[in-house]
Amino acid sequence: MTDAAPVPPDAGDIAKLWIDTGLGDALTTEHVHSIPIGKPRDFFRTHPDPAYRPRAEIYVQKSENVIGEQFFLIGPAMRGRIDEARPCILVCVVDRTGAPRLWPIMQPRHDEKDNAAWSSARAVAREGLGRWVKLVWKGRAYISRVADQGYAPDPDFGKLQSFNDLVKIAFGDHGIIHNEDHPIFRDLFGKVEQSEGNDDPLL
Amino acid sequence: MIHCSDWRDLPYREIWAVDTEYYPGLGLANGGREGDPITPLALVAFELRSSRVLRLWQDELGPFPPYRLDADALIIAYMATAEFGFHLAMGWGQPARTIDAYIEFRHLTNDARIKAGDRPNGFYSLAGALRHFGEDEIDLARKDEMRDRIMQGPPFTNQERADILRYCEDDARALARLIPRLVPTIPSLPHALYRGQYAWALSHEERCGSPIDLAGLDRIRAGWDAIKADLVTTIDREYDCYEIVDGVPHFRDEQFLAYTRRQHIPWPTYADGRLDKRAETFRDMSRTFPQVANLHELRSTLAQLRSNKLAVGRDGRNRTLLGPFGTKTGRNAPSNSKFIFGPAKCLRFLIMPPPGMALIHRDFSQQEVRIAAVKSGDGALLAACEAGDVYLGIAQQLGFPESRPGLRTLFKTVVLGIQYGLGHRSLASRAGISLYEAAEILARLRARFRTFEEWCTNTADYAGLRMTMSTAFGWTVQCPPGTSARTIRNWPIQSDGAAILHAASILAERRGIRIVAPIHDAFLAEGPAADIADISVALDRLMRDASSLVLCGYELPTSDDGGPIMPNQRYYEERGENMWNTINRLIENLERKTA
Numbered sequence: 054m055t056d057a058a059p060v061p062p063d064a065g066d067i068a069k070l071w072i073d074t075g076l077g078d079a080l081t082t083e084h085v086h087s088i089p090i091g092k093p094r095d096f097f098r099t100h101p102d103p104a105y106r107p108r109a110e111i112y113v114q115k116s117e118n119v120i121g122e123q124f125f126l127i128g129p130a131m132r133g134r135i136d137e138a139r140p141c142i143l144v145c146v147v148d149r150t151g152a153p154r155l156w157p158i159m160q161p162r163h164d165e166k167d168n169a170a171w172s173s174a175r176a177v178a179r180e181g182l183g184r185w186v187k188l189v190w191k192g193r194a195y196i197s198r199v200a201d202q203g204y205a206p207d208p209d210f211g212k213l214q215s216f217n218d219l220v221k222i223a224f225g226d227h228g229i230i231h232n233e234d235h236p237i238f239r240d241l242f243g244k245v246e247q248s249e250g251n252d253d254p255l256l
Numbered sequence: 257m258i259h260c261s262d263w264r265d266l267p268y269r270e271i272w273a274v275d276t277e278y279y280p281g282l283g284l285a286n287g288g289r290e291g292d293p294i295t296p297l298a299l300v301a302f303e304l305r306s307s308r309v310l311r312l313w314q315d316e317l318g319p320f321p322p323y324r325l326d327a328d329a330l331i332i333a334y335m336a337t338a339e340f341g342f343h344l345a346m347g348w349g350q351p352a353r354t355i356d357a358y359i360e361f362r363h364l365t366n367d368a369r370i371k372a373g374d375r376p377n378g379f380y381s382l383a384g385a386l387r388h389f390g391e392d393e394i395d396l397a398r399k400d401e402m403r404d405r406i407m408q409g410p411p412f413t414n415q416e417r418a419d420i421l422r423y424c425e426d427d428a429r430a431l432a433r434l435i436p437r438l439v440p441t442i443p444s445l446p447h448a449l450y451r452g453q454y455a456w457a458l459s460h461e462e463r464c465g466s467p468i469d470l471a472g473l474d475r476i477r478a479g480w481d482a483i484k485a486d487l488v489t490t491i492d493r494e495y496d497c498y499e500i501v502d503g504v505p506h507f508r509d510e511q512f513l514a515y516t517r518r519q520h521i522p523w524p525t526y527a528d529g530r531l532d533k534r535a536e537t538f539r540d541m542s543r544t545f546p547q548v549a550n551l552h553e554l555r556s557t558l559a560q561l562r563s564n565k566l567a568v569g570r571d572g573r574n575r576t577l578l579g580p581f582g583t584k585t586g587r588n589a590p591s592n593s594k595f596i597f598g599p600a601k602c603l604r605f606l607i608m609p610p611p612g613m614a615l616i617h618r619d620f621s622q623q624e625v626r627i628a629a630v631k632s633g634d635g636a637l638l639a640a641c642e643a644g645d646v647y648l649g650i651a652q653q654l655g656f657p658e659s660r661p662g663l664r665t666l667f668k669t670v671v672l673g674i675q676y677g678l679g680h681r682s683l684a685s686r687a688g689i690s691l692y693e694a695a696e697i698l699a700r701l702r703a704r705f706r707t708f709e710e711w712c713t714n715t716a717d718y719a720g721l722r723m724t725m726s727t728a729f730g731w732t733v734q735c736p737p738g739t740s741a742r743t744i745r746n747w748p749i750q751s752d753g754a755a756i757l758h759a760a761s762i763l764a765e766r767r768g769i770r771i772v773a774p775i776h777d778a779f780l781a782e783g784p785a786a787d788i789a790d791i792s793v794a795l796d797r798l799m800r801d802a803s804s805l806v807l808c809g810y811e812l813p814t815s816d817d818g819g820p821i822m823p824n825q826r827y828y829e830e831r832g833e834n835m836w837n838t839i840n841r842l843i844e845n846l847e848r849k850t851a
Contacts, residue, residue, distance in 0.1 A: 061801050063766050067759055068805055070450055074726045076718055076748055077632060077711040149703040203655020205703035206636065 085214070088223035090124045090155045092174070092188060096200045097146040097154070098208050099181035105145040105216045106178075111157045112138040112230065114237060124157060126224050128231035135230070135241060144178050145219060149185070149205035153213055155223045169194040258446060263304065263439040268330040268353060271304040272323045273435060275333070275427040276342040277420060281570060283409010290594075291576070292569035293463065296345050297406060300424040302432045309428075311421050317346060327352040334358045334382045334431050336452060337580060340459030354452030357431060357438055359581045361385045363451075364441045366584055366732065368725075368739040368747065382430055389437040394430050398423065447730030451581065454758045457765040458580050458588070464772045465573030466596050466780060467615070469608040469826070473568055475843060476606075480561055483842040490838055491554045494547075507555070509533075521545050522685045535599055544669050544686050553835045556599035565593040566603070572610070578774065585747055586731040586754035588774060597775045601832030602839065607780070608826050614788035615821040618795050619778030620756070620803070620812045622646045625671055627752050630810045632711030636704055647671055654700040674701055676746035677712070712745050719744045727751045728806055729758070752806055753777055760802035769794055780827075788820040 060068040100106065110127040112135055127138050141157040148154070158178060159171045173194035180186050185200035213219065220229075230238050238244070260266050276299045281292030288295075301310040301323050310322045321343065323329060329351070333339040336356035343349070362380060365388065378384045383393045402423040405416065412420065442448045488505035492498045497512040498505045509531055516523040516531075523541065524532040538552035560566070567576040574596040582589025592598040596607060609615045620626075625646055629637035636653065643649035647667040648658060656663055669687045670678075678686075684694035702709050719725050719735040725747055726732040731754070733747055757774055764771045764779070769791060773780040779799070783791040796814050803812035818828055 060805070061763075064759070064763060064801060064805055067450070067762065070446055070730065071728050071805065071808075072726070072730060074728060076725060077714050078718070079710075079714050080721055081714075081717045149699065151706070201655040203653060203700060203704070205700065206706075209706070 085153070085222055088153055088155060088219055090157065090223050091122065092156055093146050093148070093154055094188075095148055096185040096187045096198075096204060097148055097181055098185055099178050100145040100147070100210055100213070101182055102210070105213075105219075106142050107216070108160075109141055109143040109157070110138050111141045111143070112237070112241075113157075124224070124228065125235075125237050126220065126229045128229050130232060131230050131235075131238070135238065137241065142175070142178075143220075145213070145216060146178070146181060147208045147210070147213070149208075151208055151212065153219055155219065259443060260445060261440045263436045266330060266439065266445075268328055269305075270324055270329040271435070272329060272331050273302045273304065273333075273428050273431040274323070274331055274339050275300050275424050275431060276339050277406050277424050278338075278342055278345070279407050279409040281409075283407065285408040286410070287570070288409055289567075289569055290565075291465070291567035291574060292571070293573075293575070294341055294345050295409070296342050298420055298424050299342065300421065300428040302425075302428045304432055304435060309425065311425060313417055313421065319347065321346070321348045325349055325351045329353065330355065332357055332431065332435055334385075334427075334434075335577070336455040337459040337462055337577060340456050341463055344459060344463050350456050351452075353449055354456065355442075355448050356452050356455045356580070357385070357434055358382075359451050359455065360438055360442055360448055361388070361434075362581050363448075363731065364438070366734060368584060368719075368733045368735045368743045372583060372589065382427065382434065385434055385438070386430060389434065391433050391437065394426060399427075443732070444730050450729060451731075451758075453762055455580055457761040458578050458774070460765050461761065461771045461774055462575060462578055464770055464782065465569070465575035466607050466773045467610050467613070467782065468568045468572050468574050468596065469606045470568060470570075470572035472608075473566065473606050476561070476839060477564065479843045479846045480564075482846050483839065484558070484561075486842050486845075487838060488554065488558070490842070491550055491835070495551050497551065505558070507533075519545070519547060520688075521548070522688065524685065540669075540686065543672075544665060544688060546665075549831060550834055553601055553832055557602055557835055557839075560593055560598050560600040560603060565591070566596065566598075567594040568596075574773075581731070583754075584733055584743075585750035586727065586758070587750065587776070588754075588757075595773075597773055600835075601829045602835035604827050604829040604832060605836040606826075607821070609782065609785070609821055609823055611823055612785055613782055614785040614823065615772070615827070616781050616783075616788055616792045616795060616816055617775075617778060617818075617821070617827070618781070618792065618799060618814050618816045619775075620753075620799065621815050623753050623756070623777040623812055624675055624749050626810075626812055627749050627756075627807065628675055628708060630807045631748060631752065632708040634705050634707035634711070637708050650701075650704075653704055654697065670697055670701070674698075674705075674708075675749055676742040715748055716741060716744050725751075727755045729755045731755065755806045756799075756803045756812070759805050760799050763798040763802055764795070767794065767798055769798060785820075785823055788822070792816055792820060 110132050112125045112127060114123040114125060116123070127135060140160045140162060142160060144156045144158055146154050146156050156178065158174045161167045161171070170193070173196065174188065177186055177188055177195050177197040180197050185204050186197040187200070188195050189198050263271065277297045278294040279288065279297060280290055280294060281288030296317060297314050299310070299312045299317065299322070312322060323331065330353045331351040332355045335358040336354055358380065383396055386393050402420060406420060485500050485503050485505060488498050488500065495515050497507055497515055499508050513531060521541070524537055526532060535556065538548065538555065542549040542552045566574065568574050576590055576594040579589035596603060607615070622641055626641045629641055640646055640649035640653055647664050650671055651663050651667045652658065666687050666689070670683065673683055680691060680695040680698050683698065684691045687694065719739065723735050724732050725735060725744070731751055735744060757777070760779065761771065761774060770782045771779050772782045779795060781791055781795050799814045800811040804810060821827055
């Protein structure tokens with residue numbers, strides 16, 4: 054919108070009648086209640102703020118009885134305690150509708166070699182900082198596919214919640230393994246279900 | 257905002273309920289025709305505070321109105337453009353304060369779910385308004401009888417004179433009964449007075465009327481019955497949708513369905529499978545499938561000439577009530593059959609300036625999409641508008657190559673569609689593209705113009721929570737549960753377009769620009785041929801000023817497509833050219849045969 058132009062002298066009485074209707078004002082706030090975790094399937098852009106791609110440790114549960122994968126973040130006190138968990142970079146990406154997604158890109162442990170899948174995924178995520186890209190698996194690594202110029206404009210990252218809030222929503226109350234009481238930890242190590250006030254005489 | 261919960265609190269010394277009677281020209285019985293300038297016959301005014309009544313017959317009317325016109329007096333009329341037409345015919349001035357009770361009643365009952373045409377007959381009449389408030393109604397049978405008699409014109413017997421004055425007084429008193437009910441419902445008095453000012457400006461436009469080639473019109477009317485069947489046969493050759501029975505053309509649905517199938521046109525249908533043959537559907541489909549345009553024009557022309565109601569006076573002026581605030585958005589709603597800018601485009605070729613005069617047609621360029629961009633503050637959408645051709649500008653922003661055939665037509669459908677939330681299925685159907693491509697275009701649009709989309713969401717939230725929407729000049733619409741999401745999305749844009757036309761009409765009247773017709777987002781103005789270039793510039797200025805008033809300083813650009821219409825030239829309308837030429841050719845053949 055341009056700056057308000059001077060009102061012509063014969064229209065001053067009309068101009069005085071102008072009222073702000075508030076039609077476009079935001080009367081509601083949008084709350085995101087679920088954020089997917091995993092690699093993006095569609096074109097995406099990577100959040101440019103380094104705070105939105107911290108290093109983390111993650112365990113990917115591929116249960117026999119559940120379709121798909123479940124991701125569990127390892128809390129600081131539990132890092133290094135679960136062999137199946139891997140170090141990763143937890144990258145925040147968005148699609149063209151502005152919907153966020155957390156993408157754990159695996160990294161080698163200190164005694165491991167990097168592999169092509171991980172390093173190529175990181176390269177595509179890096180490319181996503183500047184343009185709309187899509188992950189394409191080719192041979193033994195990922196390559197990027199760049200979207201047409203008109204696919205979407207640069208995302209408005211300013212509207213996203215803080216990274217901590219995104220993590221809380223994405224992983225939920227039980228998605229972070231803080232201690233040995235976590236059901237996944239107990240499941241992994243074959244520990245017995247603990248429950249306070251259990252009066253089962255066999256236990 | 258000033259609101260009065262009781263009419264007695266209105267800040268005026270005198271409050272006059274006014275009703276007038278008039279007939280066209282010399283009266284229909286004396287060779288006058290509908291469309292002639294009106295001849296004042298009678299006036300009755302009822303002052304609400306003192307119960308004083310003024311009853312004046314034709315010969316008692318003087319050079320000054322019988323009531324005060326200053327800011328201490330409020331004039332209330334029902335459809336005030338009629339009473340103002342009476343003022344203008346008498347050479348009386350503009351009342352400083354006017355409320356048009358008709359407009360305020362429309363405002364009160366402006367419901368986004370209900371089309372004006374779906375209301376019961378007479379809902380918006382004075383009797384309908386009284387009925388709405390549970391007041392005793394007026395005698396409608398007598399009203400029709402009296403109106404018919406008045407239209408016939410003089411001579412009037414003494415008894416008729418007494419009856420007409422009594423009838424006029426009944427209306428004035430009925431209006432006086434309505435006022436105490438209506439005033440408390442007016443949310444803002446200054447805005448109601450502003451609408452009254454618009455009625456004054458519009459009455460000037462009604463009085464001017466568009467200049468028409470009367471001889472040409474009479475020629476078409478005289479030959480119409482003889483050429484109708486030939487016209488249909490000629491135009492229908494490529495469609496084969498009509499059957500001529502006893503010289504009368506009948507549109508056959510099954511033949512039209514076969515045509516759409518032959519042409520692979522996915523024509524919209526109702527849920528029960530019937531073809532949607534509404535004029536607006538034909539108009540929309542003609543944009544995407546230009547081959548349908550001639551059929552659409554044929555149907556419009558047949559409808560308009562069948563009714564033969566085009567109101568053209570003996571002086572060759574098309575004059576009709578322009579229906580201020582006749583739609584939900586506040587746009588005018590003139591009679592389709594009486595107004596030269598009705599659906600039949602070919603009849604516009606009849607518009608010709610009188611000797612020594614010229615016309616200028618100036619419209620807002622891409623008014624609606626620019627309003628959408630400015631209101632929502634979407635810089636990307638505004639940039640696309642400013643790029644020149646908004647349709648190609650948006651296509652370019654979405655990455656579609658300019659070389660693609662039919663790109664502009666496709667994006668015209670897209671851009672018009674985003675204003676009311678066109679879905680991907682409808683877009684695919686209207687544009688003849690795949691569902692996938694339609695969905696992709698809309699996804700790109702939503703991503704590219706996300707500020708506009710967000711604004712639309714906020715507007716929908718507002719309408720849903722407050723159950724009302726308003727323009728910056730106080731015209732509101734109720735949005736009860738059940739209101740269509742499309743209406744809510746489109747209303748703010750259309751109603752601002754209407755508000756711009758209102759302000760422009762008022763400015764035109766103040767600046768002495770002679771507007772002869774308001775046309776949706778355009779004006780037709782008239783002036784001496786030698787001055788028409790200056791008038792065109794002045795018209796552009798006032799239209800920009802009006803848009804600036806509504807859009808907080810943003811001036812909508814205007815254009816005068818073909819330049820002025822000089823003496824002996826005709827108004828040109830591309831969409832009606834083929835039909836106009838065909839009609840003329842058939843009339844010439846007919847005249848040659850009869851000669």
